[in-house]
Amino acid sequence: MICLKNLCFNANRRKILAELSLRVKPGEFVVVTGPNGSGKSTLAKIIAGLVRQSSGQIILDGEDISELSITERAKKGIAFSFQQPVHFKGLTVRDLLQIAVTGQETFIDPGVIDFASLLAEVGLDESYLDRGIDKSLSGGELKRVEIASALARPAKLLIFDEPEAGIDIWSFDRLVGVFKKLRKKSCAIIVISHQKRLMAQADRIVILKDGQIAKSGPADKMIAALEKEQA
């Protein structure tokens, strides 16, 4: 169970998050959506430890992890998929997945890892394992590798920050398939997204506005409400 209590984040004298509280249970799939600047990505980064909250608490399975580093949170079971995949000169897809699975550097014997299955989850074949994580991969391929690296983690909480960003329509179809399968996982899942096809996979949708939860409820009702607003 991840429990966010009264999270606040201020930047440049502006409130990005204002007393935001949220609980996500194990096995629950929550999509967080809302207009640009509503604080969605900041919220995801604060949970993963990439950004430090101004105040408030983050509780994972009863333990206060608010002051823990990115590494410590990762070791506690928080996995984060970046909105913008990172390039690495000299690291291969295999290297990244090995680090994701073991939490160790690549010169340490990884034991037996089924790299092919990890890639298959995001619709890539084994030939990608020895590709560099660099400009030789397309945006969609990089994004899928990024998602695979998060899925490879032994996670209690999986966070995806706009997984649909930067991918083409063909890759997006596969991505929806990935998230359909994710529903079977026992961990908690938070997905930051604007895409209704991803929202439709969720148990619950949370709509942020001005750093606060404006609405929250079951996916079908919230999608209907969003469509009504946009009509």
Add this chain to the structure above:
Amino acid sequence: MKTLDQIEKDLFKTVADIDEIPSGAYNFRINGKAVGRQSSANINVEPQKNGLKITVKPSTKDDVVHIPVIITESGMTETVINDFYIGDNADVTIVAGCGIYNCGADRSEHNGVHTFHVGKNAKVKYIEKHYGAGPSTGKVINPVTKVYLAENSYAELELEQIRGVDSTDRVTEAELKDGAKILVTEKMLTQGRQHAKSHIEALLLGKDSVADIISRSVATDESRQEFTLHIEGDNECRGHSECDAILQGKGSVIATPSLDAKHVDAQLVHEAAIGKIAGEQLDKLMSLGLTRLQAESQIINGFLK
């Protein structure tokens, strides 16, 4: 071949990746003397003044010659001049490399001048690793590599300064005739107060000649690196150079590229990037469970891999 002590074995393993005497042609040099030499059916290794003359027969296929050098005596300075003649249509790998172990007060210095004459349609891969060990700060390696590529030949140079070399002044030059291609990959790590200087130059004389020069370096602590990369296009040709460097601590790097297009169809490109490790790279690896130090080490090892 003399029996090697542990330091000598470690140096040979590090610079030439050898645990035992290779089956093909070789020349092992320790403290200025050849301690083992062998030619093979297709590769002749013979002494010449201050070095070796290595001749590869035309049409030789997939053969290898090892010529590593190590110095374990403090205060030793040597200059080795090796000339390579690669016959037409040959395909050969040359494993060189220099390791210095210096635990004394004096400077140990190796100057290696390697000149390659690569025949028509021939292919050569040259691997050269440099490494220093021991507490002295007087470990100096200055290599000069000259490559003359005949029509449609190909050379691949893997040049690496692994670590521990206190001072280096490297010069790599190539001249390419019609259809010749060269790929130069130089990797360098400097630490402490080490200093490295490298000049790489490709002269594209021939039509459809191609040069690709990739330099990757990491300057840590208070070390300093200076690079000059020069490509001259005298014909319809393609040249690309890429200089990437990571800085840590008070490390510093100056990269000075120059492109000289002397033909209207010469396509010459240079890319350069110098800076500290990107924050998002650290964040990504830390989000996978590595500590900051582990993430930095992983990024640097990958970058220089």
